[in-house]
Amino acid sequence: MNLDELKILLNQKLEATESAVKSVAQLQQMLHAKSSSIIHKIKRSVLFEIAFTVLFFIGFSAIYFVSKQRGIAIYFGTFAILCIPFAFILIYLLKRINIYLNSSLDVKTNLTKLYNLIDDFCKKYFQFTMAIIPIAFIFSIYLGTDFFAENNSYSTSIQKNTTSKNVFYGFLIGYIIAVGFGIYKFTKWYIKKLYGNYLQEIKIMLDDL
Amino acid sequence: MASKQEFIQLINTHQRLIYKVCNLYMNNSADKDDLFQEVCLQAWKAIESFKGESQFSTWLYRVALNTAITFIRKDKRKAPQTFVEQFPEIADDTSKEKEEQLIAMYKAIGNLNKIDKALVMLYLEDYSYIEIGKIMGITPNNVAVKMNRLKLKLKEETEKHYQF
Numbered sequence: 001m002n003l004d005e006l007k008i009l010l011n012q013k014l015e016a017t018e019s020a021v022k023s024v025a026q027l028q029q030m031l032h033a034k035s036s037s038i039i040h041k042i043k044r045s046v047l048f049e050i051a052f053t054v055l056f057f058i059g060f061s062a063i064y065f066v067s068k069q070r071g072i073a074i075y076f077g078t079f080a081i082l083c084i085p086f087a088f089i090l091i092y093l094l095k096r097i098n099i100y101l102n103s104s105l106d107v108k109t110n111l112t113k114l115y116n117l118i119d120d121f122c123k124k125y126f127q128f129t130m131a132i133i134p135i136a137f138i139f140s141i142y143l144g145t146d147f148f149a150e151n152n153s154y155s156t157s158i159q160k161n162t163t164s165k166n167v168f169y170g171f172l173i174g175y176i177i178a179v180g181f182g183i184y185k186f187t188k189w190y191i192k193k194l195y196g197n198y199l200q201e202i203k204i205m206l207d208d209l
Numbered sequence: 210m211a212s213k214q215e216f217i218q219l220i221n222t223h224q225r226l227i228y229k230v231c232n233l234y235m236n237n238s239a240d241k242d243d244l245f246q247e248v249c250l251q252a253w254k255a256i257e258s259f260k261g262e263s264q265f266s267t268w269l270y271r272v273a274l275n276t277a278i279t280f281i282r283k284d285k286r287k288a289p290q291t292f293v294e295q296f297p298e299i300a301d302d303t304s305k306e307k308e309e310q311l312i313a314m315y316k317a318i319g320n321l322n323k324i325d326k327a328l329v330m331l332y333l334e335d336y337s338y339i340e341i342g343k344i345m346g347i348t349p350n351n352v353a354v355k356m357n358r359l360k361l362k363l364k365e366e367t368e369k370h371y372q373f
Contacts, residue, residue, distance in 0.1 A: 003329070003360050006314050009307070011333050022224055022245070027217050030249045037247060038281060104255040104268060107327060108346030110275045198281070205278065208324040209347055 038198055039114060042121055043097045050090045057083035071143045078135065089124055093117075108209045115202045122191045122199075129187045137176050216256055220249055223269050230270075233318070233326055234277040244280055248273045270331065271344050278323045310367065317366035325359055332356060 003010075022030075034040075060080035067073040100113055220227070227248050231241040252272045259268050318329055324345075331341045338349040338356070345352065 003314070003332070003363050006311055007333055009311055010314060010318075022221075024217055024221055027220055027224075027249060028213075030246045031213070031217075031253050033246055033250060035247060035250050036243065036281075037251070037276070037279065039279075101251075101254050102257060104258045104272050105275070106271065106344060106346030107274060107278065107324070110346075111278070114279060202279070205322070205324050208322060209345065 038195070039097060039101065039117065042118065043094065043101070046090050046094050046097065046121075050087060050094065053083050053087045053090060056080075057087070071139075075139045075143060078139065082132070082135070086128060089128070093121060093124065096120075108206070111202055111206050111209070115199060115206065118195050118199055118202075122195055126187055126191055130184065133180050133183055137180070141172070213253075216253060219265055219269075220252065223266055226266055226269055227273055230273040230277050230330065233330055234280070234323070235282075236319075240282050243282070244277060247280060248276045251276045267336075267340065267344065270334070274327045274330070274344070278327065313367045314363065317363045320366065321359075321362075325355075328352070328355055328359060329363075 057080050060076040060083065064073050064077035064080055067076065096117060100117060105113065224245075227245055228241075230248065231244045235241040235244050252269060255272055259265065318326065321329065327345065328341065331344060336344070338352040341352045341356075342349040347355075
């Protein structure tokens with residue numbers, strides 16, 4: 001018994017369904033439902049991030065102009081500037097997602113585009129998180145030094161004693177390395193958990209084609 | 210560009226086609242309904258890309274298969290029915306033996322990967338290898354090679370199941 005011999009019967013069976021045929025009203029309602037596809041989730045996430053980037057830009061800029069402490073002003077001013085390229089990257093991703101969603105491609109091209117889009121999103125997310133870590137640490141040290149300079153009682157006790165100074169900087173470097181490594185590992189794990197398995201599945205399907 | 214009403218009419222006329230894809234890719238009614246809805250949504254979003262160069266059914270197949278292949282079940286904790294458990298029964302004159310063979314074939318198709326399921330579905334719809342190639346994005350030769358392999362695989366699997 002082969003596929004050709006069963007073609008007609010099998011076709012009938014596939015067409016038969018226990019679900020009732022949808023009414024026009026039901027179909028109409030479906031067009032207003034929220035999509036549960038991965039790409040729509042990414043789109044929602046990108047829109048959410050664009051909104052927050054704009055909010056952060058406004059907030060950070062406000063702190064920059066209002067703050068009287070030079071360290072704080074530079075810290076938030078730098079992050080406000082960083083929000084600008086990040087917003088452009090997100091808008092670019094959103095544009096690509098919209099083009100993808102409004103097209104009807106063949107299966108192979110569709111899978112390739114979907115793979116590239118999700119992969120790009122993950123890479124940009126990872127690169128941006130990693131780029132923020134050294135900037136955040138450099139400014140933390142700068143702000144800390146600024147704080148010590150303004151609060152003599154803290155700084156004098158450390159600066160007087162060379163051993164304490166070495167221990168302090170040793171601890172600081174160790175802390176930066178540990179937290180940096182932790183964030184690196186966590187971000188990798190988080191991205192893999194969210195999209196890694198799905199990407200792997202698409203890759204296997206593309207290999208099948 | 211089709212208006213919303215025109216689009217709904219088109220979907221209404223072709224809903225059997227969507228159900229077919231849903232039946233092939235999903236194993237319980239809740240998942241089938243979710244996929245059906247997702248196909249309708251994707252088709253509505255992409256309707257502007259339908260220029261009438263091919264039949265609407267061919268275009269809809271492309272959208273439905275793309276959606277089904279990349280679809281993820283909402284609630285993965287819910288145990289799905291096996292492919293055979295949800296085998297639809299039709300009151301017809303199919304003999305008992307034929308019915309068993311059909312179930313075996315249905316089960317074998319259910320065990321295929323998503324890409325192979327799409328190929329089988331289009332083959333069952335009597336699309337030519339050229340048309341299948343266009344929908345899948347591969348050459349007709351590649352379709353022919355894959356179909357030959359698939360037919361052999363299904364035959365072996367069916368015989369395995371049918372012999373019990």
